[in-house]
Amino acid sequence: MISRMKSKLHEKFFNRDVLIVAPELPGKYLAILQNGKINHYLITDVEAYRGEEDKACHASKGRTSRTEIMYHVGGHVYVYLVYGMYWMLNFVTGTADEPQAVLIRGLENLNGPGKLTRHLKIDRSYYGENLCLSKRIWVEDNGLKPVITTSPRIGINYSGEPWISKPWRFKIL
Numbered sequence: 001m002i003s004r005m006k007s008k009l010h011e012k013f014f015n016r017d018v019l020i021v022a023p024e025l026p027g028k029y030l031a032i033l034q035n036g037k038i039n040h041y042l043i044t045d046v047e048a049y050r051g052e053e054d055k056a057c058h059a060s061k062g063r064t065s066r067t068e069i070m071y072h073v074g075g076h077v078y079v080y081l082v083y084g085m086y087w088m089l090n091f092v093t094g095t096a097d098e099p100q101a102v103l104i105r106g107l108e109n110l111n112g113p114g115k116l117t118r119h120l121k122i123d124r125s126y127y128g129e130n131l132c133l134s135k136r137i138w139v140e141d142n143g144l145k146p147v148i149t150t151s152p153r154i155g156i157n158y159s160g161e162p163w164i165s166k167p168w169r170f171k172i173l
Contacts, residue, residue, distance in 0.1 A: 009139045011132050014074030018093040018100035021074070022048035023170045025091070025102060025139070027146040032120055033136040040140065041120075045106030047153045048168040049090075051099055055159035059099035069128045070099035077129040077137065079122060086114030087122050091131060091139070106171070147173040 009028065014021060029040045049057035058067045058080070069078050070092055078090040078101050090101040103113060110116040117123075131138050150167040157164060 018048045021093040027144040029140045042108035045171040047103040056156040087117040
């Protein structure tokens, strides 16, 4: 966790294909207002989910009330509950009607998407939040360019091939 950053990311960053945005997110900082203080967390691990054709993506089932925000322009927060207890934090990317999102899997010293949202107190109230306009959550760039490794996404065996093997997980080495 650090206390100073350089620049908040704007729409232009998020309004690109998820396979361009996702590998650029590790090394950026998640800024979040907690107990009246802004804390910064290094993003270390993410996964890309790309459209209705991607059988591991929630949008593969089509447009629903749950996935509606994924059909908006990039730069919004998509959160959903798993196992009735863990919120998953995602950032919508791309253009309108092209549902894509990046799952935030890890932050510095916070590994696991459920653990990090519990620590950050992320819940349903963040659904649809605009990362570019929000006063309580956004992403910042301080120019860090870490070495990134790629690997297949995890926990998506239900999606079958070729989706299981896509190297769409991006992690700081």
